[in-house]
Amino acid sequence: MANTYFFTGFPGFIATSLIKQLIHDGYKFERIYLLVLPNIYEKAKQEVDKISKEENTDINKLVVIQGDITKPNLSINEETNLELQKTVTHVFHLAAIYDLAVPKELAENVNVNGTKNVNEWALTLHKIDRYVYFSTSYVAGTREGKILETELVMNQTFKNHYERTKYEAEVLVQEMANSIPTTIIRPGIVVGNSITGETIKFDGPYFILNFFDRLRFLPFIPYLGRGEAEGNFVPVDYIFSATIYLGHANVGIGKTYQLTDPNPYKVKEVYRMLMKEYLGMEPFGTIPLSVAKWFLSYSIFRKWLRVEKEALDYFTCMAQYDCTEAHNDLKGSGISCPDFKDVIPTMVKFYKAHKNEIDKQLKIN
Numbered sequence: 001m002a003n004t005y006f007f008t009g010f011p012g013f014i015a016t017s018l019i020k021q022l023i024h025d026g027y028k029f030e031r032i033y034l035l036v037l038p039n040i041y042e043k044a045k046q047e048v049d050k051i052s053k054e055e056n057t058d059i060n061k062l063v064v065i066q067g068d069i070t071k072p073n074l075s076i077n078e079e080t081n082l083e084l085q086k087t088v089t090h091v092f093h094l095a096a097i098y099d100l101a102v103p104k105e106l107a108e109n110v111n112v113n114g115t116k117n118v119n120e121w122a123l124t125l126h127k128i129d130r131y132v133y134f135s136t137s138y139v140a141g142t143r144e145g146k147i148l149e150t151e152l153v154m155n156q157t158f159k160n161h162y163e164r165t166k167y168e169a170e171v172l173v174q175e176m177a178n179s180i181p182t183t184i185i186r187p188g189i190v191v192g193n194s195i196t197g198e199t200i201k202f203d204g205p206y207f208i209l210n211f212f213d214r215l216r217f218l219p220f221i222p223y224l225g226r227g228e229a230e231g232n233f234v235p236v237d238y239i240f241s242a243t244i245y246l247g248h249a250n251v252g253i254g255k256t257y258q259l260t261d262p263n264p265y266k267v268k269e270v271y272r273m274l275m276k277e278y279l280g281m282e283p284f285g286t287i288p289l290s291v292a293k294w295f296l297s298y299s300i301f302r303k304w305l306r307v308e309k310e311a312l313d314y315f316t317c318m319a320q321y322d323c324t325e326a327h328n329d330l331k332g333s334g335i336s337c338p339d340f341k342d343v344i345p346t347m348v349k350f351y352k353a354h355k356n357e358i359d360k361q362l363k364i365n
Contacts, residue, residue: 002028003129004087008069008118009094010034011047013200014134014190014236018092019062021240023055027248033084035067035074035095069095069114074121088125092247093118094134096166100203100310101365104161111165112172119176130181131173132247137186137232137258137321139167144318149186149258149325159313174256183252187239188232188260188321189314194343195237197350202360203308205233208271209351210306210361212278221275225289225315227268232260232314232321235343241335242326251329260321261337267315273341277348289315302364 005022009015011034019032036044044064052059068075076084095118097110115133122131140147141156141163152174158164173184191206192199202210215221242259246252265273272283289312295301296309330336354360 002030003089004030004127005032005090005092006035006084006088007032007092007094008035009092009096009134010036010064011040011044012094014239015092015094016047016051017236017240018094018243019051020055021244023051023057025241025244027244029061031087032062033088034062034064035069035076036064037068038066041066069117070109072117072120074117085124085126087127089127089129090132090247091118091122091125091128091130092132092134093122096134096169098162098203099362100160100162101308102160102162102165107161107165108168111162112168115169116172119172122180123176128180130183130247130253132183132185132243133170133173134243135170135173135184135186135256136163136166137188137260138163139170139186140319140321141167142317146320146322147258148322149256152256159317160310177254181253183247183254184256185239185243185246186256186258186260186321188234188258190236190239191233191343192235192347192350193237194235194338194346197346197348199236199347199350200360201362202306202351202355203362204311205231205270205274205347206351207307207311208274209278209348209355212275213355214305216279220281220284221279222285222287223268223271223283224287224292224312226286227266227271227315229267229315229317230261230264230320231267231270231340232264232319233270233340233343234259234261234337238335238337242330245333245335246326246329249329255325255329257326257329258321258323259326259337260323261340262323262327263339264320265340270340273344274348277344278352299365306361306364308362308364 007015048062141158143156189204
């Protein structure tokens with residue numbers, strides 16, 4: 001029997017790509033409903049038209065509906081909501097604010113209150129087979145050592161409002177997991193497609209490339225701190241394939257998966273490999289991370305370097321994100337996380353081609 005899907009977070013890159021992956025992987029569906037804010041309705045319709053043509057899919061099966069996850073019943077009109085309650089089998093909740101520097105009130109409203117509303121709405125669905133919630137491995141906050149997929153509430157503190165609100169949202173999802181078949185996905189820091197390099201925005205390790213790009217006139221560039229923490233970077237195509245597979249497989253019901261690098265490099269080595277690929281040079285010397293943070297405390301430097309100060313906190317977080325559950329449950333699927341050193345050339349090539357596109361660079365305040 002064909003499924004009926006409901007996505008939040010469209011036309012964002014991850015939601016759009018997951019829908020394409022769904023079609024590529026041959027899952028049969030009656031409809032894919034896409035919840036969007038009224039002010040991006042036309043943009044979403046254009047994206048649907050593009051997906052329909054690229055994937056040779058009936059455009060009538062891709063239905064854009066207006067709503068808002070921060071409002072009760074997701075602000076969906078009553079007639080449409082009745083139809084959704086009778087037909088939706090799979091909910092993919094991806095809408096969130098992913099910015100490390102997000103203000104407190106905005107993060108709480110979208111990430112926490114929004115997830116609460118999606119949870120309550122999902123409980124009204126008559127045919128729900130799976131609720132897939134997109135979290136982050138950084139719900140672990142400032143914890144260090146081995147972080148298990150089975151752990152969440154561990155009296156942790158957080159580096160920023162993004163981490164804290166995603167943690168609070170996941171707590172809400174786990175509390176209702178006994179009522180609906182639920183799968184929670186915790187990606188690491190997502191980078192571009194391992195084959196094409198494509199990404200929608202330059203954050204995470206791309207901040208390092210922005211840093212190199214601005215300082216490329218120097219005869220040498222030093223390391224930033226000791227860089228002994230593990231670099232938790234994963235290509236987005238692995239996230240797509242694993243999420244779609246685990247979000248349908250029976251083994252995924254009631255599970256939380258950390259889609260992280262099973263063999264991560266230290267941040268210092270990632271820094272070195274990126275510099276070698278982008279500038280053809282090796283780092284020389286070391287600047288204490290405290291000095292780098294001091295510079296990035298000033299807006300003028302942050303904006304010029306195109307680097308968020310909060311990103312430096314991930315150079316020192318000595319956590320190892322265990323992904324044993326994901327590794328075991330993906331066995332036999334043909335899906336695995338590529339070696340990050342093999343992803344770097346395509347990642348850097350795409351960055352070079354698109355680094356000056358305003359919509360790909362985060363607005364740094």
